[in-house]
Amino acid sequence: xxxxxxxxxxKIASFMINGFKEAGFTVDHCDNGAxxxxxxxDNPYDAxxxxxxxxxxxxxxxxxxxxxxxxxxxxxxxSAKREIDDRVKGLRVGGDDYLVKPFSFTELxxxxxxxxxxxxxxTDATTLEIGDVNLDRSKHIVTRNxxxxxxxxxxxxxxxxxxxxKGRVVSRTMIMDQVWDYYFDPQTxxxxxxxxRMRGKLNDGHNERLIKTIRGVGYVFEDxxxxx
Numbered sequence: 001x002x003x004x005x006x007x008x009x010x011k012i013a014s015f016m017i018n019g020f021k022e023a024g025f026t027v028d029h030c031d032n033g034a035x036x037x038x039x040x041x042d043n044p045y046d047a048x049x050x051x052x053x054x055x056x057x058x059x060x061x062x063x064x065x066x067x068x069x070x071x072x073x074x075x076x077x078x079s080a081k082r083e084i085d086d087r088v089k090g091l092r093v094g095g096d097d098y099l100v101k102p103f104s105f106t107e108l109x110x111x112x113x114x115x116x117x118x119x120x121x122x123t124d125a126t127t128l129e130i131g132d133v134n135l136d137r138s139k140h141i142v143t144r145n146x147x148x149x150x151x152x153x154x155x156x157x158x159x160x161x162x163x164x165x166k167g168r169v170v171s172r173t174m175i176m177d178q179v180w181d182y183y184f185d186p187q188t189x190x191x192x193x194x195x196x197r198m199r200g201k202l203n204d205g206h207n208e209r210l211i212k213t214i215r216g217v218g219y220v221f222e223d224x225x226x227x228x
Contacts, residue, residue, distance in 0.1 A: 001116065002026045004048040006036030006062065007078070008055060012101070016049070019105045024168045033057030040066050045073045047112050047119075052079040052090070060093050067094035074115035078103065106178050128163045131210065131224040133202070135160055144202060154179065155198040162211060162221040171218040195219065 003020055007013040008031040020027045028043070030036035033054035040048055040062065052059035063075055076097040077090040087098045096115050099108055128135040132145040140156060142149045151159065157179050162170065172191045179194075199211050212220050 001046045002028070002044070003112070004036070004039055004043070004045045004073075005029045006033065006040075006048065006054065006059070007031065007051045008053075009051070016105065016108070019109065019174075022171050022174055023109055024165075031055075033059070033062055037062045037065065040073065041069055041071055046116050047074045047076065049076050049078050049108070049112070050095075052077060052081055052086070060089060063090075063095055064093040072119070074112075074119045076108075076111060076115060078108070128160065130163055130166055130221065131208075133163070133210065135163055142202075144206065147205075149201050149204075151198060151201060154194055155201070158194055158198055159202070162219065166221045166223050169214050169218045169220045174218070 001024070003025050005013060005016055005020070005027055007016065007029070010031070013029055013031065017027050017029055028039055028045075030039055031054075034056040036050070036054070037057055050059045050062055054062075059077060059079065063077075066073070066075075074096045075094065076099060077087075077095045078099050078101065079086065079090075080101045082100045090098045096118075097111055099111060126137045128137075134143045135156075136142075137160065142151055142156065142159060158175065161175065161178050175191050179191075195211070199209075202211070203209055208224060210221055210224065212222055214220060
């Protein structure tokens, strides 16, 4: 997935660029509104994140002029401007979503994915199935080869996150932010401990190991069909 980020705050931009790259995205970054506008209209993107208060050309102008040129890229406004009028204006000029700073990167990531799903006609299924593993969100049931696996809430959420990102390496930081929803403490081994318990239950009685550890990087749920 290719993302355009138009943000002039260097610290926030660096944080988002690292996060998007960890999620497997390709990121183009502009810290100037005029440059960002030309990137947006000249290149194909799956989505764009646009600040409002930018040098040379503000976010409202970028989006409005891009829409006038029939650029249909899903766009999320990210701004410290939090008044209702600001949000309404953002939607009126052609924005698809609006997130106020400060923000959770996990929420930003999921909003971006939701925008892309809507723009491509994808649906957010309640049932995930990869190989012989089936996860039903609505019933909170996991089975492998038809045999039920008892997972606690944290293990279930962890497995769902890995399955939704099948084939993509997810880092410990991303897992902590998504599954535990607080900032990562490098001294804790909670991710490894929960991963170990969940994998033990998932692998019990099965020779094929679906969740792989990528040393020094993170974890990946591999679709066995992709290895055939």
